[in-house]
Amino acid sequence: MEKAKIQLAEARKEVERLQSGKPSTELAQAEASVATAREQANAMYILAPFDGEVIVLYAQPGEVVQNGATAMGLVDYSTLKVELAIDESEITQVKAGDPAEISIDSLPGLILTGKVTLIDPIGQTVSGLVKYTVIVSVERPDSSILFGATANVIVTTGEPRALLAVPVGAVLSDSEGEYILRVGADGLTQRVDVETGDLAGSLVTLVKSGGLKEGDQVQVGGSSTSGANQDQQRNPGGMMPFGG
Secondary structure, X not given: OHHHHHHHHHHHHHHHHHOOOOOHHHHHHHHHHHHHHHHHHHOOOOOOOOOOEEEEEOOOOOOOOOOOOOOEEEEOHHHOEEXXXXXXXXXXXXXXXXXXXXXXXXXXXXXXXXEEEEEOOOOEEEOOEEEEEXXXXXXXXXXXXXXXXXXXXXXXXXXXXXXXEEEXXXXXXXXXEEEEEEEOOOOOEEEEEOEEEEEEOOEEEEEEOOOOOOOOEEEEOOEEEEOEEEEEXXXXXXXXXEEO
């Protein structure tokens, strides 16, 4: 390192001396020597390809790092992203710019927001199913996130709409279709034909509720519980590693 700096300083002095009136050919040679010395001095440093934060060192001060070897891990938190795979049956609903919600198993309680920034148009076959890679950029990421962690992603497509939701265990079916047993004030049950939609955790939304309304008691197994309204959208999602 010091040798390269000395060579650069000497080359600069030679240029300054020749600029006082020596032939232009000698000056050009001296300037070329400065450029070469500068390149050699710069080669003694590890230059980051982007601004960021060093999160891990693989080489210690004073060690010689070979060309192509990994010396450190550098992260730009402003470009944190999640990569997920979405089934071909749902990928047509996803558009660039769609908002997303991200949670991480290793950081319970932390909810991040983001948006779809890229959809790979070329599908990949995974276990016999065609899936498409979708990149979700994370907004205002948390520095406590460990890279490579598993993330749960919900992508919201279309406009939110209010739908009635009931516990999954309340939905029954027979030859006539799906139905729910509504519990009256007298404790007796009444069949209500329904049509179910998407799952939302332990709840299932009702596309057709058959007159069921918010607050009605429905039977779940051997007990009864209340129905509830919630905003529901088509939410393709997945579980894939974080990347930066």
